[in-house]
Amino acid sequence: MKRTVPLIIAATTGFVLIVAYFIPYTETWGETAMAWFNIIAAVAFVLGGFNLMKNQLQKISDRRPGWGYAAVTLISFVITLFVGLAKVGVTPSETYPEYPWAGAYDQEGAAFWWVYEYLFLPLSATMFAMLAFYIASAAFRAFRAKNVEAVILLITAFIVLLGRTYAGVWLTSWVDPLAAQFESPFMSQLITGLRLDRLTGTIMNVFNLAGMRAITIGIALGVASTSLKVLLGVDRSYLGSGDD
Amino acid sequence: MSIVTRPYSNPSYVRWLAVCCWLVLAVASPVRADDPPAAPGSVTAVDHPNDVGNAIDLTWEPSPDDRPDIKPPRVIQYEIRRQEVGGDGEWLPVGEQTYGTTTFSDKQVERGHEYLYQVVAVSPEGAVSEAAVTTEPATPTMQYFREDRAWFGLIVLFVCGAVVLFISLAKRGRRLYVRPIPGLEAVDEAVGRATEMGRECLFVPGIQDINDIQTVAGLTVLGRVATHIAEYDADLDVPTARSLVMTAARETVEASYLSAGRPDSFREDDIYYLTDEQFGYVAGVTGKMVRDKPAACFYMGAFYAESLLLAETGNAIGAIQVAGTAMPSQLPFFVAACDYTLIGEEFFAASAYLSGEPFQLGTLRGQDVGKLLGGALLLVGCTVLTIAVFQPEGTAASVADFIKNHILGGAGFLP
Numbered sequence: 228m229k230r231t232v233p234l235i236i237a238a239t240t241g242f243v244l245i246v247a248y249f250i251p252y253t254e255t256w257g258e259t260a261m262a263w264f265n266i267i268a269a270v271a272f273v274l275g276g277f278n279l280m281k282n283q284l285q286k287i288s289d290r291r292p293g294w295g296y297a298a299v300t301l302i303s304f305v306i307t308l309f310v311g312l313a314k315v316g317v318t319p320s321e322t323y324p325e326y327p328w329a330g331a332y333d334q335e336g337a338a339f340w341w342v343y344e345y346l347f348l349p350l351s352a353t354m355f356a357m358l359a360f361y362i363a364s365a366a367f368r369a370f371r372a373k374n375v376e377a378v379i380l381l382i383t384a385f386i387v388l389l390g391r392t393y394a395g396v397w398l399t400s401w402v403d404p405l406a407a408q409f410e411s412p413f414m415s416q417l418i419t420g421l422r423l424d425r426l427t428g429t430i431m432n433v434f435n436l437a438g439m440r441a442i443t444i445g446i447a448l449g450v451a452s453t454s455l456k457v458l459l460g461v462d463r464s465y466l467g468s469g470d471d
Numbered sequence: 472m473s474i475v476t477r478p479y480s481n482p483s484y485v486r487w488l489a490v491c492c493w494l495v496l497a498v499a500s501p502v503r504a505d506d507p508p509a510a511p512g513s514v515t516a517v518d519h520p521n522d523v524g525n526a527i528d529l530t531w532e533p534s535p536d537d538r539p540d541i542k543p544p545r546v547i548q549y550e551i552r553r554q555e556v557g558g559d560g561e562w563l564p565v566g567e568q569t570y571g572t573t574t575f576s577d578k579q580v581e582r583g584h585e586y587l588y589q590v591v592a593v594s595p596e597g598a599v600s601e602a603a604v605t606t607e608p609a610t611p612t613m614q615y616f617r618e619d620r621a622w623f624g625l626i627v628l629f630v631c632g633a634v635v636l637f638i639s640l641a642k643r644g645r646r647l648y649v650r651p652i653p654g655l656e657a658v659d660e661a662v663g664r665a666t667e668m669g670r671e672c673l674f675v676p677g678i679q680d681i682n683d684i685q686t687v688a689g690l691t692v693l694g695r696v697a698t699h700i701a702e703y704d705a706d707l708d709v710p711t712a713r714s715l716v717m718t719a720a721r722e723t724v725e726a727s728y729l730s731a732g733r734p735d736s737f738r739e740d741d742i743y744y745l746t747d748e749q750f751g752y753v754a755g756v757t758g759k760m761v762r763d764k765p766a767a768c769f770y771m772g773a774f775y776a777e778s779l780l781l782a783e784t785g786n787a788i789g790a791i792q793v794a795g796t797a798m799p800s801q802l803p804f805f806v807a808a809c810d811y812t813l814i815g816e817e818f819f820a821a822s823a824y825l826s827g828e829p830f831q832l833g834t835l836r837g838q839d840v841g842k843l844l845g846g847a848l849l850l851v852g853c854t855v856l857t858i859a860v861f862q863p864e865g866t867a868a869s870v871a872d873f874i875k876n877h878i879l880g881g882a883g884f885l886p
Contacts, residue, residue: 248617248620249616249617249620249624250615250616250617251521251522251523251613251614251615251616251617252523252613252615254523264682267715268680268713268714268715271713271714271715271718272714272747274714274717274718274744275713275714275717275744275747278714278717278743278744279743279744279745279746282740282743282744285740292762292763293758293759293762296758300755347748350750350751350754351748351749351750351751354750354753354754354780355750355776357780358776358779358780361779361780361783362779362804364783365779365782365783365804365807365808366807368786368807368808369806369807439799442799442802442814442815443799443815444842444845445814445815445816445842446797446799446815446816446819448630448816448838448841448842448845449688449797449815449816449818449819449820449838450684450797450819451627451630451631451634451838451841452630452634452819452834452835452837452838452841453684453687453688453819453822453834454684455631455634455635455834456822456823456831456834457684457687459635459638461638461830461831461834462691462822462823462826462831464690464691464694464695464723464726464727464822464826465687465690465691465694465719465722465723466722466723466726467719467721467722467723467725467726
């Protein structure tokens with residue numbers, strides 16, 4: 228029962244969404260199914276909030292390694308929740324001045340807005356900015372010429388990186404005058420294509436695109452197959468055990 | 472010395488000349504500010520295709536005054552009005568379109584009713600042209616099937632049919648060969664290593680919700696990984712970015728511990744919620760990685776910019792890492808930073824591969840049939856397009872056009 232009911236719900240919703248894609252009359256059914264999901268996800272937010280508080284409190288209480296971070300998380304969570312719910316610093320709405328709580332919680336100048344603008348956004352931006360350093364360190368490892376494949380990767384990456392800068396165009400500016408010396412259009416075109424920016428275009432639009440499309444076709448088939456497994460109940464591992 | 476000769480220097484003569492010029496200019500002037508622009512050309516109204524019968528599409532020829540070379544513009548917009556046949560005869564305004572536009576879709580009509588339309592051009596001063604009226608009433612009707620998606624439907628039916636066929640064949644006992652996938656072979660090795668080192672295994676199921684098929688595939692892999700972890704009696708850590716994923720992951724892991732015969736080892740708190748925010752989640756997970764130093768890290772699901780942040784941190788702490796995702800943009804990052812990466816379809820094949828159940832393996836053979844169809848279409852497409860280069864008016868060009876616009880596009884089922 229514990230697995231059968233969710234399976235029926237998942238299968239029904241899945242088939243409704245498929246049918247809604249092909250039959251105009253059922254288009255609204257698909258939208259209704261998605262609305263139900265959004266309602267459930269919104270309710271689950273509360274569940275997540277309680278779980279977060281419970282975990283952090285446990286860490287603090289057990290004095291586990293890094294419990295100080297748990298304290299920071301908990302304090303930040305409670306403060307943000309309070310200033311958002313209590314609408315601290317929110318001025319009354321101009322439309323409904325008689326109701327002091329009618330202003331938007333994220334109004335400019337309010338405490339919640341301040342937390343978002345001056346704490347949350349800079350912290351998120353900091354995390355995102357770290358990506359640049361990680362890309363450099365990952366590229367350093369990936370481009371080490373350990374074997375033939377790695378050498379090919381290194382050369383290709385070098386061409387693409389250089390071809391995307393002005394240096395690439397400048398370094399191979401001799402290509403066009405050289406190509407003009409050939410009478411054969413084939414040879415002329417072949418040599419023209421050797422300029423680094425054009426070579427980069429060829430690598431990205433021919434070799435890279437072909438590979439990406441092959442991966443995308445595989446992914447599409449994988450999605451179809453996995454969805455079918457879920458809808459037909461062939462794979463039920465995500466539903467847990469059947470014991471009540 | 473004056474350069475004006477005598478006859479023109481007479482003040483009364485000049486005055487008369489000026490008045491005459493003004494009158495000539497006024498009469499000869501092509502338009503006046505309050506003149507209405509010329510009416511638009513013929514208007515046609517047809518039922519909007521592939522809908523439930525709640526829209527009518529209008530097309531009209533632009534007003535001769537609606538030209539980009541006329542400065543200042545004589546037409547600023549078109550006003551569309553509607554009259555229901557058999558109604559009160561009133562023309563109701565239903566929409567406006569800016570100059571240069573010659574189409575409109577009226578989505579406020581009722582199925583089965585008949586409607587007439589008129590379109591007028593409006594000048595910047597508000598002067599309205601004569602109306603261009605439809606000659607035949609249009610009736611919105613419901614289509615029972617989206618013809619523009621018919622080919623897609625056929626391909627889906629073919630692939631799904633193949634999957635179902637091979638599932639049933641596998642159920643009848645037919646043996647199916649699946650090539651070894653190194654990334655999945657490494658799961659055992661990674662869990663064993665974590666057990667030997669006395670450290671935990673970290674499993675990240677992506678940052679999308681349970682309605683994303685990649686998350687479902689990730690949870691399926693989690694189920695298999697958790698079984699190994701339960702068998703080895705290692706520790707598991709599953710931080711989630713969505714509450715619903717946390718709930719589903721708990722159910723999955725509990726079932727795995729149960730199937731491994733160690734239900735008492737299952738701890739609900741090992742699977743917990745951090746935050747929905749992408750970088751907040753990354754900060755939480757990477758912080759834990761640096762503090763606890765897990766020996767094995769699994770990243771299975773939908774990832775965005777956080778993929779490299781997680782994988783590089785895992786690399787820095789010396790963990791053995793296995794990743795799987797169907798996000799093409801994140802695959803290079805995982806390939807660069809992880810020991811093993813399940814690329815696209817390998818990730819979706821993981822659950823079938825790890826389970827070893829024949830009917831699950833049947834789905835992989837079904838996928839192969841889909842690949843065969845895709846390959847055949849690619850070959851035919853490349854061939855006809857190559858021939859079409861040499862014979863632009865021949866049959867090959869028509870076939871290429873049909874594949875491009877009908878089979879792969881949305882131009883309908885038949886030419």
